[in-house]
Amino acid sequence: MASLTGHQFIGFSTSAKGKDTFKAINPANSENLPTDFFEATEEEIQQATAFAKKAYSSFKQIDNEQKALFLETIANELLALGDALIERCMEETALPRPRLEGERGRTMNQLKLFASVVREGSWVDARIDRADPDRVPLPKPDVRQMQRPLGPVAVFGASNFPLAFSVAGGDTASAFAAGCPVIVKGHPLHPGTSELVAQAILKAAKACNLPEGVFSLVQGKTIAVGMALVNDPNIKAVGFTGSYRGGKALFDAANQRPEPIPVYAEMGSTNPVFMLPGALASKAEALAKGLAGSFTLGVGQFCTNPGLVVLPSSEHTDQFKKTLAACNETSAEGIMLSQGIKSAFNLGVEQLKSSPGVTELSHSTGVAEGNKAVNQIFEAHITTVLQNKALQEEVFGPATLLVNASAKEEILQFARGLEGHLTATIHGTEEDLREYAELVSILEEKVGRIVFNGFPTGVEVCHSMVHGGPFPATTAPQTTSVGTAAIKRFVRPVCYQDFPQEALPDALKDSNPLNIWRLVDGTLNRNSL
Numbered sequence: 001m002a003s004l005t006g007h008q009f010i011g012f013s014t015s016a017k018g019k020d021t022f023k024a025i026n027p028a029n030s031e032n033l034p035t036d037f038f039e040a041t042e043e044e045i046q047q048a049t050a051f052a053k054k055a056y057s058s059f060k061q062i063d064n065e066q067k068a069l070f071l072e073t074i075a076n077e078l079l080a081l082g083d084a085l086i087e088r089c090m091e092e093t094a095l096p097r098p099r100l101e102g103e104r105g106r107t108m109n110q111l112k113l114f115a116s117v118v119r120e121g122s123w124v125d126a127r128i129d130r131a132d133p134d135r136v137p138l139p140k141p142d143v144r145q146m147q148r149p150l151g152p153v154a155v156f157g158a159s160n161f162p163l164a165f166s167v168a169g170g171d172t173a174s175a176f177a178a179g180c181p182v183i184v185k186g187h188p189l190h191p192g193t194s195e196l197v198a199q200a201i202l203k204a205a206k207a208c209n210l211p212e213g214v215f216s217l218v219q220g221k222t223i224a225v226g227m228a229l230v231n232d233p234n235i236k237a238v239g240f241t242g243s244y245r246g247g248k249a250l251f252d253a254a255n256q257r258p259e260p261i262p263v264y265a266e267m268g269s270t271n272p273v274f275m276l277p278g279a280l281a282s283k284a285e286a287l288a289k290g291l292a293g294s295f296t297l298g299v300g301q302f303c304t305n306p307g308l309v310v311l312p313s314s315e316h317t318d319q320f321k322k323t324l325a326a327c328n329e330t331s332a333e334g335i336m337l338s339q340g341i342k343s344a345f346n347l348g349v350e351q352l353k354s355s356p357g358v359t360e361l362s363h364s365t366g367v368a369e370g371n372k373a374v375n376q377i378f379e380a381h382i383t384t385v386l387q388n389k390a391l392q393e394e395v396f397g398p399a400t401l402l403v404n405a406s407a408k409e410e411i412l413q414f415a416r417g418l419e420g421h422l423t424a425t426i427h428g429t430e431e432d433l434r435e436y437a438e439l440v441s442i443l444e445e446k447v448g449r450i451v452f453n454g455f456p457t458g459v460e461v462c463h464s465m466v467h468g469g470p471f472p473a474t475t476a477p478q479t480t481s482v483g484t485a486a487i488k489r490f491v492r493p494v495c496y497q498d499f500p501q502e503a504l505p506d507a508l509k510d511s512n513p514l515n516i517w518r519l520v521d522g523t524l525n526r527n528s529l
Contacts, residue, residue: 012205018038025092028371039221055213070210071173075109092191122518123488128520153238165481167184183229186218266422275310307395344397346368349376355388376399426453
């Protein structure tokens with residue numbers, strides 16, 4: 001096992017000035033794990049942000065190759081941690097080894113994907129409108145634009161993805177790719193995992209001769225640590241994945257600063273699924289088995305688990321329910337990430353059970369002792385769900401609500417009343433899509449990703465992915481936290497008017513030394529001018 005200090009990582013140094021400490025807890029047995037972790041002080045946070053501000057002035061100027069190499073080196077250092085990382089993460093999360101090894105691979109691939117984006121270079125969206133001194137009645141100036149990094153970014157690690165959405169996760173990777181130093185607030189459920197990953201990032205930063213302060217890690221269980229980070233004037237943007245309550249609190253704090261800053265908070269979703277008549281008629285059993293696997297995946301602790309399933313009334317619907325109940329009743333209980341998450345899940349289940357018009361269809365076998373949770377399926381008529389908006393709220397864990405509809409118009413009415421979600425799924429035939437064409441149009445306004453004949457769990461990391469959506473799923477519906485477009489969260493456009501060639505950034509010079517795609521006088525090309 002690699003050595004853990006329990007300290008803050010402030011630039012290239014460690015610090016332990018706090019008086020309060022906390023321990024990680026193994027959710028499988030509720031026992032404390034070794035190492036006391038110090039709560040970050042306001043002084044330490046200020047020191048970290050000051051380092052980041054200083055590092056920003058040089059980090060934003062490094063060339064694409066050096067930045068890409070940094071991202072790739074982080075990926076290599078994560079792999080070099082070997083079993084020490086996986087074993088500590090297993091202890092802190094109770095997640096199985098194959099899941100964590102897969103997540104480590106995803107984390108490494110995210111870093112390498114952003115490295116390829118940086119190395120190619122066209123992401124800066126360079127735009128050039130050349131001067132026309134002979135234009136009448138007024139001459140046209142030379143105007144050039146590109147994306148430039150915002151500044152130091154605060155990233156909050158997520159509870160449910162201790163690697164892919166945490167210290168070296170997508171927010172950190174995209175901020176580094178944009179040219180922004182990063183300060184991570186490690187999640188208190190897995191501080192040891194956070195520290196090991198931080199060590200890997202700092203080793204990579206040193207190997208690539210990057211400035212001190214390009215990365216720091218602060219830890220703590222209290223709200224004060226996160227708020228001090230968000231309120232620090234050196235922080236220029238925030239990345240967050242977690243609960244609605246936590247994300248909204250950070251968003252509100254950031255907007256009350258003397259200088260408001262953007263908060264890119266992904267705050268959860270119930271990810272409605274619409275089962276259309278043709279699909280149920282042709283493959284009811286397969287759909288039931290697929291749903292059973294999707295809503296329980298990761299013990300229901302994915303932000304994309306389907307929590308609402310809309311069903312039309314038909315004989316095939318009855319077969320779907322019977323198969324779904326049978327699959328669920330034989331499924332095993334799972335260990336949730338913490339006692340707090342399990343308690344919140346229990347509360348959500350009890351609220352469903354006590355809601356008028358809601359009945360329990362099925363629950364899995366097993367005993368929900370300790371942090372274990374059994375899988376729960378409920379159902380209600382669509383009019384009940386429309387009248388009680390609380391039934392549409394996320395229950396974070398292995399539970400889903402079947403919404404029974406009597407007519408097509410009820411399904412469309414339900415879709416129109418949805419709040420913002422990360423995903424929506426349609427299972428149907430080509431004929432269903434023609435019949436329910438309006439449903440697709442409605443869902444385009446409600447979610448960031450529409451899935452057809454699949455399930456929303458599993459988010460492909462690629463150039464075209466959107467992991468976002470309208471409020472309250474996120475605080476920034478125009479962005480994504482997964483995929484290479486995530487880099488756009490941490491930049492802003494800067495315009496250069498009538499600049500001499502030697503003073504322009506390389507991306508905007510006539511000679512196009514970076515050989516990138518640019519929009520020149522309205523035409524996209526890679527030519528020199």
